Amino acid sequence: MKIDNFEKIENLLTFNNEDEFYMLQLLKRKKENPNMKGDSQPIKTVYLHRKGQLLELKDDLVFLANHTNSRIYINPNVKSFKKCTCLCLAEMAKRIANDDFHKPYKVFDSVAGSAGACRDTRWVLDVDWVDCLDSEHVYHIPKREEFVEKLRETISNIQPIGDKLVATVETKNGVHLIVKPFNPNEFAKHYPQVSIHKNNPTLVYAIRN
Numbered sequence: 001m002k003i004d005n006f007e008k009i010e011n012l013l014t015f016n017n018e019d020e021f022y023m024l025q026l027l028k029r030k031k032e033n034p035n036m037k038g039d040s041q042p043i044k045t046v047y048l049h050r051k052g053q054l055l056e057l058k059d060d061l062v063f064l065a066n067h068t069n070s071r072i073y074i075n076p077n078v079k080s081f082k083k084c085t086c087l088c089l090a091e092m093a094k095r096i097a098n099d100d101f102h103k104p105y106k107v108f109d110s111v112a113g114s115a116g117a118c119r120d121t122r123w124v125l126d127v128d129w130v131d132c133l134d135s136e137h138v139y140h141i142p143k144r145e146e147f148v149e150k151l152r153e154t155i156s157n158i159q160p161i162g163d164k165l166v167a168t169v170e171t172k173n174g175v176h177l178i179v180k181p182f183n184p185n186e187f188a189k190h191y192p193q194v195s196i197h198k199n200n201p202t203l204v205y206a207i208r209n
Helices: 006-012 058-068 081-097 104-114 141-156 184-190
Strands: 002-004 020-029 040-048 071-074 123-128 165-170 174-179 195-197 202-207
Touching: 006 165, 006 202, 020 058, 040 058, 040 104, 058 071, 058 202, 081 104, 123 141, 141 165, 141 174, 141 184, 165 202, 174 202, 184 195
Parallel strands: none
Antiparallel strands: 002 202, 020 040, 020 071, 071 202, 123 174, 123 195, 165 174
């Protein structure tokens, strides 16, 4: 069994000019690989810079993910090559000043991962069914759909008013809701069990164990 969100993610990607990109990574995680030393290890990073590129690379990415027992993630925020390159120069200057020359080839990945969206900011709401539903309803599809719909209504009524749900993405333990920003403090009053990730990736592909 597998989770395949390639088509859904492809529909989310928009490119206004050649400066824009999305950051995709294959990550090997300790959860699936208990003999690993750290919690996660990046296997490959791809910067998607045009429409259709994700689906063109799908077969190769899936093969590598299966071969290394990794998951494929993508940050739903579109980013700027220019901005990230400038941030890279600042980070390199900082490292030089601190006499730090360790793995300079990883600087762009680090900067791109932390850089914010250049437009149309997207957040990820992490819904884990075990945390959000009673035990007897965890595997009940109508209850899951009802929960998502109520959550959608709640965030629609939080400032700024309006529908904020961009997409629903399946994960191993629940769903990620890709949403437009809103008042997080008000949201926490209604859904303290749902985490808000303001610049985190969502799942593209994983093997369901």
